[in-house]
Amino acid sequence: MMDQDRTDLMELQKLDINIQETKQRIGAFDPLFEEVEEPALTLETELGTARKRLQEMKLEEGRLELSSEEKETRRQRLDEKLGSVRNLREEAAVSAELEMVKRALQNDEQEALTLLDQLRKIEERGEELETAYAEASELVEPKLQELLAQRSEAEEALTSLHKEREQFAGGMSPDELKVYDAIRAGGREVAVARLTEDGACGHCFSVIPLQLQNQIRHGAELIRCEGCGVILATMEPEAEDSDEEPEVAEAGVQIPATEGEEDTIDEELVQSDGGEDVEVELEVLESGKVGDPLDTGNDKDQDQE
Numbered sequence: 001m002m003d004q005d006r007t008d009l010m011e012l013q014k015l016d017i018n019i020q021e022t023k024q025r026i027g028a029f030d031p032l033f034e035e036v037e038e039p040a041l042t043l044e045t046e047l048g049t050a051r052k053r054l055q056e057m058k059l060e061e062g063r064l065e066l067s068s069e070e071k072e073t074r075r076q077r078l079d080e081k082l083g084s085v086r087n088l089r090e091e092a093a094v095s096a097e098l099e100m101v102k103r104a105l106q107n108d109e110q111e112a113l114t115l116l117d118q119l120r121k122i123e124e125r126g127e128e129l130e131t132a133y134a135e136a137s138e139l140v141e142p143k144l145q146e147l148l149a150q151r152s153e154a155e156e157a158l159t160s161l162h163k164e165r166e167q168f169a170g171g172m173s174p175d176e177l178k179v180y181d182a183i184r185a186g187g188r189e190v191a192v193a194r195l196t197e198d199g200a201c202g203h204c205f206s207v208i209p210l211q212l213q214n215q216i217r218h219g220a221e222l223i224r225c226e227g228c229g230v231i232l233a234t235m236e237p238e239a240e241d242s243d244e245e246p247e248v249a250e251a252g253v254q255i256p257a258t259e260g261e262e263d264t265i266d267e268e269l270v271q272s273d274g275g276e277d278v279e280v281e282l283e284v285l286e287s288g289k290v291g292d293p294l295d296t297g298n299d300k301d302q303d304q305e
Contacts, residue, residue, distance in 0.1 A: 006192065010192050010194070012169060013191055013192050015164060016165070019162065022161060023158065025154050026151060026158065033144070036143045047133055051126060054122045054123060061119065064108055071101050071105045075098065078097055079098065180192070190203050192231045193230045196235070197235065201225040203230045204225060204228035206226065208232065219234075
């Protein structure tokens with residue numbers, strides 16, 4: 001296998017990482033949808049509960065009306081029977097039953113009034129919930145559409161990445177792909193790693209023996225790291241040297257002047273500084289009498305002798 005093949009494996013790994021990240025991005029939309037829809041869903045649930053309760057109370061109202069009608073019919077019959085009794089015993093029995101029916105009617109009437117009050121409150125609450133749910137739905141809908149568009153875009157990108165991977169892998173060695181896919185099948189993200197400058201695995205940083213480093217650089221065969229099991233590839237090629245010429249003079253570096261330039265430089269120094277110290281230094285230089293800082297007073301004594 002040539003080094004280019006390992007470069008292809010690195011590119012394939014980049015595609016797989018992009019595919020994995022895109023899948024994670026698509027999966028991250030689910031909690032976003034729940035977060036956006038939560039207010040409307042809460043109102044919808046509460047509204048459904050209110051509607052169900054209202055329906056139950058209306059059924060209860062119908063049951064009370066039917067019961068009251070039956071009791072009222074019973075009361076009328078007892079009233080008619082009470083007028084046709086033939087003795088005190090029958091009169092007492094009919095009167096007792098009639099009184100019981102009247103009390104039952106009163107209870108039904110009281111229960112009906114309580115139920116009507118509850119129905120009114122539930123209906124008002126239902127109207128409020130419907131209004132709030134409609135407003136929440138109007139606010140949620142644009143956000144949902146935006147999230148749907150983003151998820152659709154991510155799904156299209158994932159489809160494109162899958163096609164690109166399929167085409168890219170079609171031109172690679174099946175044996176190499178088998179090894180590569182086997183490594184990633186265990187849930188590992190990194191299956192190929194380059195050597196570092198000091199000859200270590202770029203994934204686990206285990207030092208690779210020199211013989212294996214040479215084999216990796218020559219690309220003779222596929223070599224895997226003994227420490228982590230990833231496929232090893234050569235280091236990334238160094239960037240080409242820049243064509244720009246280096247600066248001639250840097251800070252703190254003096255460039256010697258030619259003989260023709262020395263006089264010009266001395267004159268410029270004198271003109272620019274304009275100081276007496278510079279003129280004195282030039283005179284000393286021209287006379288060639290430059291004192292040695294290491295000379296002691298013995299030299300002066302010898303001259304005097």
